[in-house]
Amino acid sequence: MRRLPALALPLLLAASVAAQTGTLAGRVVGTDGVPLPGATVLVEATARGAATDLDGRFEVGGLAPGAYRVTASTVGYAPATERVEVAAGERAEVQFVLVEAALDPGEVVVTARETLTGRGTLDLPGSGHYVGAKTLQIVGDYDVHRVLREVPGVTVQEEDGYGLRPNVGLRGSGAERSGTITLMEDGVLIAPAPYAAPAAYYFPTTGRMDGVEVRTGAGQIKYGPATTGGALNLVAAQIPDGFEARGEARLGANDQRTLHARVGDATASAGWLGGAGVGFVAEVRSDNVDGFKTIEGPGGAALLGPEGDELSTGFEKLDLFGRLRVATAPGAAVYQSLTLTAGLTDEVSDETYLGLTDDDFAATPFARYAGSQRDQMDADHRALRARHVAVFSDHADLTTTVYRNAFARNWYKLDKAAGAEGGAVGIAALLDDPGEYADAYAALRGAAPGRLFVKANNREYLSRGVQTVAGLRTGGALVEAGLRLHADEMDRFQWVDEYATADAQTALAVAGTPGTDSNRIESARAVAGFVQAEVPLGRVVLTPGVRVESVRLRREDFGKGDPDRTGADLAVRENTATAFIPGLGAVADLGAGWRAFGGVHRGFAPPDSRPETDPEASVNTEVGVRYGSRDVEVQVAGYWTAYENLLGSDLAAAGGGGTSDQFNGGRVDVFGAEVGVTADLVGLAAPPAARAGWAAPLRVAYTLTDGRFRNAFESDFDAWGTVAEGDALPYQARHRLYVRAGVERAGWSTAVLANAVSDMRTAAGQGAIPASERIDAHVTFDLVAEAPLPGGVALTARAINLTDATYAVARRPAGLRPGLPRTLAIGLRARIGR
Incomplete structure (x- = not known):
């Protein structure tokens, strides 16, 4: 058969x-x-x-x-x-x-129009997925990589095991620092500099989110600027309808400590405010862990700090978040509200770009070389938003948001190493061929005297703007029009310190002068607008739309010899790009719970400030089918992304030189298939009266990705190098399969989460993957459980990588990097109010 x-x-x-x-x-x-x-x-x-x-x-x-x-x-x-x-x-x-x-319906309606949460995903004109708060708690709310396994079509590349620096791509777009997608929080651009430097070295803490939305296809062109892969929107804490308080404490391996608390309240009419409505939410989250790696000296002994403790390879992270909303009194002719949002994130993580050679990974995969003992990221993020909503009638509303995001970070990390004699060599080249640089490799391991060059990757980012979206419902159609004025910049002011090393200990030998390594400002000014409509035509809803992006990019390089920025050696370069981005989506109600959808749209991403760099351009098509009922939902989609010009960025995170320059990659075709299934197996097997409160939730997400270059070329971009026609894109696993299966009843629940990733190449090529350019396939299992306790408290338990599989997740930035080993955690969760 x-x-x-x-x-x-x-x-x-x-x-x-x-x-x-x-x-x-x-x-x-x-x-x-x-x-x-x-x-x-x-x-x-x-x-x-x-x-x-x-x-x-x-x-x-x-x-x-x-x-x-x-x-x-x-x-x-x-x-x-x-x-x-x-x-x-x-x-x-x-x-x-x-x-x-007499309540505040304006917020509800506008939120429903702006996000997936208010309308579900079945009627979207393109692929769309929403991961809600309950699922976030189940799958591991601290790491967005684990959350996004739930969504087909998403490419993730782990790096540190904790998701501190997420690498997320959509539908074959590059995953490096999530720089090829439109990353948002509450519909506002949240990457440090989305136009001038889109690599997201800052990523919102997933653990404080109420939901995660992923949109691809023609229906997401209203978000921008990157419209090829899609948009990822994180939904932050929402103001509750009434009093609510919740808290969680979690303890785990490697001295993991997580504390999380939230409180909020709202009233539709406050007498002390003249009858106006008011609501608020306030939140604090603290994450701390000592890390699962060990910094080793000669002979494999752990290096100790001044107080005799092992050196940390973990992180400390604090998040503070709050909203305050004031709304018009009940009965007002025009509903209006003003919502003020503020957020602060402070992180200190003992993370590095230094991995391991193949031989060292095979022997001690969770070790770190002594040369990385000074590596540390010190970062803080400040976010301010003010959103005004006006609902003029059942047919018209206007939402305007003013935003400002400031991000400062200094990733102090090893850049080069040298033996007692001889020149310095970059860590990526060193780990690629340690035999060629034996003296430097010995110094790196702390086995011989040498010199270590630690770069202070000190940068400040500023992103600010104003955006407004108008909604007009006429007849059965909804027309939306939006305009955004945006400016962002990245100020690089870097230096290199030289350390002498002996017996695995380091001492500062030459202090660098700030501004003598990289001393420049990248800036962008952008105007973007869109018009998109939902037009019902019987059982078919068409969603035509168009987006326009106009951006001016500028680099002011003061030079390494002018740290005071007098302008004596100032070099300026500029580039501009304007793009017309049309799209057309459609969804048809086939009856009996079935929907068919499809669309075509133009893909765009802005270039860098070099005049010779072209914008990323593509034509994107998709077709799919959905089914939804009480106990099962299915979405199957196929897509084709035809790049006319693929861009690659020279990021240190990708093993490059860290210049952030972009490179034209020419024509690339990416084909893919996505399958998402959510079901309650008990509901499928038994009528409601026979279920006795039991449920067996199942989630399956499968992604097939095949991306290949359609032209041959030579590139200075290390990840590509010499490319032949037909070469596969690097860091794109062909198959990804995720299954979450559980059992629930009366507050008790347990679930097994399985994740399988096929092998992938780390450099463009075709045919059999050389061992030195391969990340092997791997399968991991997680186990989560929750039990109710008296007083509205729940006991939680989690086992990550239950079988303690040892596997590599990347060969970049420099050397092999391991996934998280078996990690156990227990916690208590409580909630009061709604």
Whole structure:
């Protein structure tokens, strides 16, 4: 018998369930009986929903038989909820009568329009995924790499085991420092300098987020500036509807200590504020760990600090976050609110760019060379946002946000090493061929006297701007128009200190002068705008849109000989780019819970300040199908990204020289397939009355990626080098498979998380992967559990890498780097209020 393709299995599963579904239909009206078009109807505990038409009518198909809570809401009215019984093959009717609201519906509606959380993903015109707060707690909220395993189409490259410096790519885009995607927090650009220096050496702490959204395809061009791969939006703590307090304490291996607390409250009408509504949320999170690596001296003995303790390879990180919202009093003709958001992150991590040679990794994968003992990242981030929302009517609203992000960091890390005699050699070249540089390698290990050159990668970033988005609903269509004025810059003011090393101990020999290694300012000024519409045409909704990006980039290089920046040797270069970025998406309701979607859009990413660098340009197409019911959701998509010009960035994080210069890569084709399945196995096997509170949640995410150069060229970009036509892109695993399977009942839960990644090459090439350019395939398993305790407290336990597999995750920046070994943690979690 002929075998079915693997991708067909989820479709057959969904189809078998769809055969026994029912339909929910009805009407939403006001107390005067007037229909309410554009109202949102959501079926709770599912991703199903609909918007009412001009006559206030709606229809939701593909619902498994059973009882549902269904909620209808719209601007200016209090939500209403009804309990509805749906039978197989039948049509259940319900009418909602909404009363004019005394609450703050504006925030709800605008949030629903801006994010996936308010509308689910089934009706998006392109691929979209949302990871909510509950899933974040299950999969490991401290590391965004682990969170994004839940989402097909995402490429992640681990580096330090803790997710401090995430490397995230979407649909074949490069993952280096997440510099090829649009990275946002609450819809605001959050990378340190998204245009001038998009490499995200700062990444928001995932553990304080309420959700993580990923959008790809034509529907995400309104975010920008990078529109090729897609957009990643982190949803920070939301102001609750009423009083809420929560806290968590966690202890784990390597002296891990996590403390996290949040409190918030809101009222629709505060007498002391003249009847206006007010709400707030405040949050603090502290993460500390000593690290899982050991800095070793000669003979493998751990190096000790001044107080006799082993040198740390971990980190300390503190996050403070708060929001305050003031809104108009109930009954105001125009709903308005002003939300002020502030955040602070302070991090000190004993991290390095120095990995291990192949032989040393095989012998002691969790060791660090003595030469890295001075390496440390010292970073702080300050964020300020003010958002004004005005809801003029059921048909028009305006959201304006002013933002400012400041990031300062000094990653003090080993750059070069030398023996007692001879010249210095960069750490990447040294670990590639330690035999060629035996004296420097011995000094690096602390086995012989030598010199170590530690670079202070001292940089300050500033990003600020204002963006406004207007929404206009007319008939059944929604039109959005946005404008953003943005400026960012990176100020590099670096130096190198020389240390003498003997017996694995280091002493400062020559102190560098700040500004004598790199002394320049990269800046960008950008204007961006978009118009996008959702146009219903029967069972099909079209989403045409266009984005315009215009950016001016400038570098002022003062030179290594002018640390005072007198301008005596000032060199200036400039580049400009303007792009017209159209897109068209469509989603069709096929009935019985099925949706088909597809789209095409233009891909863009800004170049650097060199005039010879072209913008990244591509044409991106996708087609897919979704199914959603009470107990199962499926999304299958295929895509083709045809790069006309792929950009590569010379980042130290990628093993390059750290100049941040970008290189034209020419034509590249990336093909891929994505499968996402979420199901409750108990729900699929038993009717609601027979489940007795049991659930067996299952999540499967599979990604197939095949990216290849379509032209031959010579590149100064180390990750490419000499490229032949047909060479595969580096750091793109062909297969990624993730499975999360669990059992839940009455607050008790346990789940196994399995993650499999095929081998991948670290340099462009084709055919068999040379051992020196290969990251081997690996499979890891995590185990998580939660048990309820009296008083609303829960006991949590986690085992990461349960089988204690030893595996490599990267060969860059310099040498092999290991994944996290088996790590155990236990904790307590409590919540009061809503």
